[in-house]
Amino acid sequence: MSVYRNRLLTPGPVELHPKALEALSRPQLHHRTDEARAFFQAAREGLKQAWNTEGEVLLLTGSGTLAMEALVLNLFAPGERVWVPVHGKFSERWAEIAESLGLEVVRKDLEWGRVVKPEMVEELSGPFHGALLTHSESSTGAQNDVRTLAQTFKSRFPNALVVADMVTSLLISPVALEAWGIDAAASGSQKGTMCPPGLGYAALSPRALERLKPRGYYMNLAKERKAQAEGESAWTPAINLVAAVAGVLGQVLPGLEEHLRLKARQTELLYRAGESVGLKPVPEVKSPATTCFYLPEGFRYAQVKEAFARRGATIIGGQGILKGKIFRISLMGYSDIYDAYAVAELMKDALQSLG
Amino acid sequence: MSVYRNRLLTPGPVELHPKALEALSRPQLHHRTDEARAFFQAAREGLKQAWNTEGEVLLLTGSGTLAMEALVLNLFAPGERVWVPVHGKFSERWAEIAESLGLEVVRKDLEWGRVVKPEMVEELSGPFHGALLTHSESSTGAQNDVRTLAQTFKSRFPNALVVADMVTSLLISPVALEAWGIDAAASGSQKGTMCPPGLGYAALSPRALERLKPRGYYMNLAKERKAQAEGESAWTPAINLVAAVAGVLGQVLPGLEEHLRLKARQTELLYRAGESVGLKPVPEVKSPATTCFYLPEGFRYAQVKEAFARRGATIIGGQGILKGKIFRISLMGYSDIYDAYAVAELMKDALQSLG
Structure with a gap:
């Protein structure tokens, strides 16, 4: 018996919203009722509102990666040319997906942790059918200004389609x-919507539609769109999760602005706590989804992880080339500002225990 | 307030096993722990045992249709020639998947409700790279003898691969x-494993591997296989469902033979009850997964559905060309033999109330 309670501090899956657990403990529902x-319909409408789109959001049974692949598959044809800046595990995933589908990928490789600059768009020579961007790069904690990037890209290539990974920015930023x-x-269910993993979301603007x-x-996606217009789906959906997402959105959306301010404040607080004990942040521009620090000098990731685990907290390390170099913690899940103070103290204790 | 309790009698999703609900009400788990x-690993081992294979079972986040498509995609190349007998909505799905992936589909169309005969294999002229068969065709309630069909097909085309839809036969037959x-x-999580929908299972024999x-x-699937050998998955998995499946398998597998006898007895009882009130069964050979009857003469499906609904029961109608012609009920979910007696009485009452 530990004196600490368990805390899931990973950047997805995250601590569940109570409305999600409530939905998941109900008897099974048939999807054609x-x-x-x-x-x-409530989940779709809520996600549309969260995404600020007049287009629509399709709920796919699968992970966020499935939603990413489905978008590339249905919006581009093999041989089409897309720009993919790569600066972490998830932006690299765009490049891998596009390559596997036979697109011509023009990659811009940056140091992991850096963000994409509008000047990089200016340097491109066309033609381009599209750009695959990453809003919040959870593998490094960096946040791209995808708004400026998209607008710059469109001003140069007006016919192109800009597709963004917003997996850890939806309902966070x-x-x-x-x-x-x-x-x-x-995006996907196990991030800002605070539900278990199992649903990918594909948002489409009227232009993309x-x-x-x-x-x-x-x-x-055309088949999905037709089915989802009727509140159904082309294939048996993870309907329990759909109900969970609808329940959470019903709670979060009425106070969305305050919720987004909370996420920003929580992350600021965690960065401040880490820096106060000498940790160095990984990202050039910080995403509110994930706090990423380089490991304290002279320590291995396993030691840091263990110091958190002794205090009941589950964190995660680096991926790809950052494996063994960084650690990541997140309060994307169900949590308030006082939880951020709690986790800040826990982090300081954990790191100071390492000496 | 109704005097009836709710009963989900659809052929998937089904009434949840209590071990599934128990797993789903736990706090969120991170998949890399x-x-x-x-x-x-427990879910994978249990499914391997359920399938009687020395190969392996991959858990995919998605529906059973995703697992079907993944098998065709990873086992056949475009242009390869496959035999697909079509006798219902799900056997037709095999043909659609194979066509969409560029295979040459040799279709054998049968009346819906009929089963495939070994003689139909004898009539084929090769070459064939494979056959896509359906064990339990849930849209008609028919069960094929896929064992004899596979062996006959292999004796004629020894190098071919035989792939079977066992979505509603795994843990049922x-x-x-x-x-x-x-x-x-x-197969998929919302059928014989009595969990919510959201996981597809892809079983591969050593030869298929x-x-x-x-x-x-x-x-x-090669990427999945590598990740799953370590107890992880290539993409964020519906880990809550994986835990639910592991929990249910732990209960069902030790008494599997008795469980399969129960499913057969339940279905027999429901058919007997339906026939006693003059209903005509749809399938030529009955699957224990779904009881399918033609609508009583002079009644529309909506009336039959409503008669069940008034007694708390959710049933489902026909799909495709059988829409508006049949109704289907299933006890694939968590239920015992006395539930079958209860549903048999409910069905008789519902039908007699129609006059």
Whole structure:
């Protein structure tokens, strides 16, 4: 028996919203019933509002990666040329997906932790069919100004489509589609919506909807769109999660601005606490989704992880080339500002215990 | 307030096993932790045992359709020739998937409700790279003898791969891979495993594992296999469901033979009750997964559905060409033999109330 309570501080999955747990403890619902259709429509409408789009949001049973692949598959054809700045594990995923689907990928490799600059768009020579951007790069904790990037890209390549990974920015940072020049975006249930993993979200602006080229079978977004207009889905959906998402959105959306301010303040507080004990932040520009620090000099990740674990906290290390070099903590899940104070103290204790 | 309790009698999703609800009400787990890896391995081992295979079972976050598409994608190349007997909505799905992936589909269309006969294999002229069969065709309630079909097909085309939809036979009817000449099979969490929808299962015999051609990104089974060997997954998994599946399998597998006998007895009882009030069964050979009857003469599906609904029961109608012609009820979910007696009485009451 520990004197500490368990805290899940990973950048997804996250601590569940009580409305999610409530929905998940209900008896099984059949997806082709009026009750299920009402949940489906509520989740779709809520996500549309969260994304500030007049287009629509499709709920796919799968991970955020499925939603990313489905967007590339249905919005681009093999041989089309896309720009993909790579500065972490998730921006690299865009490049891998586009390559696997036969697109011509023009990669811009940056040091992991850095952000993409509008000047990098100015340097490009066309033509381009699209750009695949990453809003919050959870592997480094960096946040790109995708609004400026999208607008700069569109001013140079007006016919191109800009698609953004908003997996860890939806309901964490302000986001928008049309108003920002972003045509489509992806996210998933286990991040800002504070539900278990299992749903990917594919958001499409009216412009992206017009340009949809139905392709694939399970990932065919035109087929999904038709089914989801009726509150159903092309394939058996993770309907329990859909109900959970609807429940959480019903709580979060009425106070969204305050919620986003909370996420920003929590992350600021965690960075301040880490810096106060000598830690060095990884990102050039900080995302409110994940706090990323380089490991304190002379310590291995396993030691840092263990120091948190002794205090009941689950954190995560680096991915790809940052493996063994950084650690990451997140309060994307259900938490308030006082939880941030708690975690800040816990982090300081954990690090000071290492000496 | 109704005097009836709610009963979900659809052929998936189904009434949840209490071990599933128990797992789903726990706080969120991170998938890259020892606890999560233990659930992942337990679910994989349990499914391997359920499928009687020395190969392996991959858990995919998505529906059973995703697992079906992933199998076709990773086991066949475009242009390869496959035999697909079509006798319902789900066998037709195999044909659609194979066509969408560029395979040459040799279709054998049967009346919906009929089963595939070994003679139909004898009539084929090769070459064939594979056959896509359906064990339990839930849209008609028919069960194919996929064992005899696979063995007949293999005796004629020894190099071909036989892939079976076992979505509603796994843990409902006896199933096997190698011993039956079946190389790969698909199922999903919301059927015999009595969990919510959201996981597809892809079972691969040792022979199929040798023939795996890694393709796709989200559906790349070679990548999944590598990750799942370590108790993880290539993409963020629906880990809550994985834990639920592990919990249910731990309860069901030790008494599997008795469980399968129960499913057979339940269905027999429901057919007997329906026939006693003059209903005509749809399938030529009955699957224990779903009881399918033609609508009583002179009544519309909405009336039958309403008669069940008034007694708290959710049933489902026909799909595709059987829409408006049949109704289906299932006890695949958590239920015992006395529940079958209860549902039999409910069905008789519902139908007699129609006059």
